[in-house]
Amino acid sequence: MENMLQNINSLGLETSLTLDDIPNIDLYMDQVIQLFENNFNDSKRNQEDKILTKTMINNYAKGKLIFPIQNKKYSREHLILMSLIYQLKGALSINDIKVTLSDINQKIINDEIDLDSFYTSYLQLTGQNVIDLKKDMEERVKDVKKEISEAKEEDSGNLEQVLMISSLVHMSNLYRRVAEKLVDELVVDKEGKRQK
Structure with a gap:
């Protein structure tokens, strides 16, 4: 208990996928997995844990947690949604995540949302959460x-x-x-x- 702050600092709580980490080109599944593994590696409890797998991505697509993929490539918007899913799945069921993200998915399809701005707000809040x-x-x-x-x-x-x-x-x-x-x-x- 004496080393609580040291323990907290070792958890990689500040770890996130920033907008600068996301390339402006669409990625294939293996590239998406590698990006998440590289960026969230510090947040793993055990080194053998997987951040994202092909099965997970396929389940997100089949379960309509993310809007449809084009030409087997994942856009910047898909990556932002997968980052949100990664955080949400620690506390919510897959069905609750689907409900939570359904309007955002629809707004992306209809080009009615500035997802970068929304995600920036999310990252600012999560940064403050770590401080709190x-x-x-x-x-x-x-x-x-x-x-x-x-x-x-x-x-x-x-x-x-x-x-x-x-x-x-x-x-x-x-x-x-x-x-x-x-x-x-x-x-x-x-x-x-x-x-x-």
């Missing part, structure tokens, strides 16, 4: 230490970590549930528009 997390973690460490000291546990080292893990998982679940509620509201909004 680091500040919040300092407070959580203090809170856990206080709880353990008040409980007067003799072997507090392991208990501190278990309490911290439990607290973090609970917070993660709270955020996930709020996100799922927002997804549900998207479904209600779409159904309401269809009925009109």
